[in-house]
Amino acid sequence: MTTLLEMRDITKTFPGVKALDNVNLKVTAGEIHALVGENGAGKSTLMKVLSGVYPQGTYDGDIHYDGQVARFGGIADSEALGIIIIHQELALVPLLSIAENLFVGNECASKGVMNWPETFRRTEALLKKVGLKEAPATPVDRLGVGKQQLVEIAKALSKDVRLLILDEPTAALSESDSQALLDLLLELKAEGVTSIIISHKLNEVRRVADTITVIRDGATVSTLDARTESITEDRIVRDMVGRDMSQRYPERERRAGDMLMEVQGWNVWHPEHATRQMIKDINFHVRAGEVVGIAGLMGAGRTELAMSLFGRSYGQNISGTVKLKGQVVDTSTVAAAIRSGLAYVTEDRKELGLVLEDTIQRNITLANLSDVSRSGVINEAEETKVAERYRKAMNIRTPSVFQRVMNLSGGNQQKVVLSKWLFAGPEVLILDEPTRGIDVGAKFEIYGIINELSAQGKGVVMISSEMPELLGMSDRIYVMNEGGFVGELDASEASQERIMSFIVTD
């Protein structure tokens, strides 16, 4: 058995964050190699290094491919050697046909003139190979996600793939589509295609993988050979989450007060596909001074839940009730939700949370302009006072509150978003990935702010993909999977293993 790929001591740093720390990965020719780890462990970063998205020179370490040192300046270089990556978000052009998509950028053409008969002939052959019974002229947006995934694989095959990388290929697929996809991978393996599969679904990993590499916190934890020993899911989970709790969380006196918010029978359907239920009959509650965590994998529906609660900003046919302090409240629009006492700090602060061109001051008051104005006329002096107050309280590092938000670091931007919502005076704050993309020091400050809020008797709902953070901060944790809550754990009984086992056994 020859080694096809070896990545040695790969280290990749982003400003302030070490995403990969001396990672090693060895892939044998003709095998299916699974790469597993928590969200943010560094799997996708590693694959971006491999495929040339991060070119040679932006990381340390060597890539040996097919016995030679490989230097990739871009995706084209890695594709030339037969390394094809299929991303979680499919990269197809929705309105073009299957045939056009397969050969986009790689057209069957002579002197720029398309050779359509050849294109269709080759498309048919490729579709047969991946087992997709569709006409080559079908527009891609008429296909379901599963079939689109097959089109992506056919596209990879058209490029003479030798090493196929699939990032969460079954995350959006139904059970039968997933099975078909895994069968296809096994077929390709028989034909000599090597693949790397990134997946959270450990049962699938166990089914197809020959070798499993576990990555945690940007480092290789273990490489398990499934051909020589039987590997249990428990074993993998332990390696995935088994970090010592070295990160610190500020101490907080935990006391849950009176019932603050209750959500009952919450159902939400997909905004475009009316038959797809995204949130399935969710019930939960938050007490005064309580920090409630919501754990789950990407795509579990946590953001969708939060957005649908906050002024029905996501989904359609929403049903269910929201009670605050025992009263059913109106959350049908964002303005009504804010009036009722809700606040939602979005996951994506640049896209959804801030007006980047505007100043810190203007961003802080945006959700509650009425408190700094009279009869619709803004009192700018008062507004500056408010902004200054939050600058000090939140320790926003900036020369003045008239600084544009786009010039701030991620941590300081997040403090501006938090300031905005605190100034709106909510009872319950929903924080969606409040520490994503923030350095360690700022994270600690944000945790301090959360604890402060809880001490004031506010309710905090924290959505996070970082389990240590959830465990370190929450009083109670709900586990969410595929649109529903599949478990509830008290802080005292919660552990990463227990949370993961709720998800993988669902």
Next chain:
Amino acid sequence: MTDTTQGERATQPNMGAYLLGHLREYGLLFALIAIMLFFQVVTDGTLLRPVNITNLFLQNSYIIIMALGMLIVIVGGHIDLSVGSVMGFVGALAAVMIVNLDVPVAITIPVCLVVGGLIGAAQGYWVTYWNIPSFIVTLAGMLVFRGLSLWLLEGQSVGPFPREFQLLSTGFIPDVFGVGRPNVTALAVGVIAACAIVYLGMRKRARNMAYGIEDEPISFFVVRNAIVAGALLFVIYKLSTFRGLPNVLVTMGLLTIVYAFLTEQTTIGRRVYALGGNVKAAKLSGIPTERLTFLTFVNMGVLAALAGLIFAARLNTATPKAGFAVELDVIAAVFIGGASMSGGVGKIVGAVIGAFIMGVMNNGMSIMGIGIDYQQVIKGLVLLAAVIFDVYNKQKQR
């Protein structure tokens, strides 16, 4: 008071840096002054003759009035291509009502403004609630209302208007002091306005100092205010030696003040900027983004209608060609004034200065006898230069 001295000491060393950072705001004002001086010289002093200054205001009033609405539409992240046609249509409607149907002027004017608002609402409805790009909707509106004015006028020019309607555009504020020339009312208004500008500037400066915000060096502040107040007094003096303050100038001045206040000091204005800057973030902050966008179009329609009335009153006739391609001048004025195509950025004062830059160039080049062919080329290049300047500045700041 120690705050003030500290603030000054801190800002004095980086006057160059300050100028660089605010090049756009100063640049616009100085560009207008430079262009005026240039034409003053090459036209042998014709440009700043009292009669020509009066004409400048009369000629450009409708562009400036529409630029106010257009700025808000563009800040909100949209565009309105129909304003020229709407303006022509409303002028035609007024002519048909007054001249052909003998409807009193006092009824015609409000009816026309309401019609303008309804046209804006109709276009805003499709843009806002159906998410059809404003470019398409208003392009359609441009064709529709161009056609409708032809239909209303049956291809003919309709006029003349009664004198009371003409006053809308060609009237002057009478001199309440009875002196005549120079017109003391005009002078008094000019002095009060100049004092108000300086006072408001000082008040804002004092406030900024109190909060220790980066503010312009004192020398800049003095020079800038001296130029603005001086220019204002100069123009008003010239006007006073002719026939005094034109009615349109007063309308235009008041509207500019109202809209500057609306955009900079009120919650509504703030929200329009926020939604233009990031519509998703604005929506998730509880701002009724749809309703506000809709209102920006209604407002644009009303202002286009007002412009149409003023234009018709000035020509004393409604023609099917009225307002042809005017939307392009209006949009150019707003972009020269520093608004951003992507929304969220731009100021009323900038749009007004932008409109004046276009107006002075039109006027100056006409006096010089430059052909309409070259005039178009030059105006086009000025617009391009202004926007390139913006983009260049933005890149340098990063």
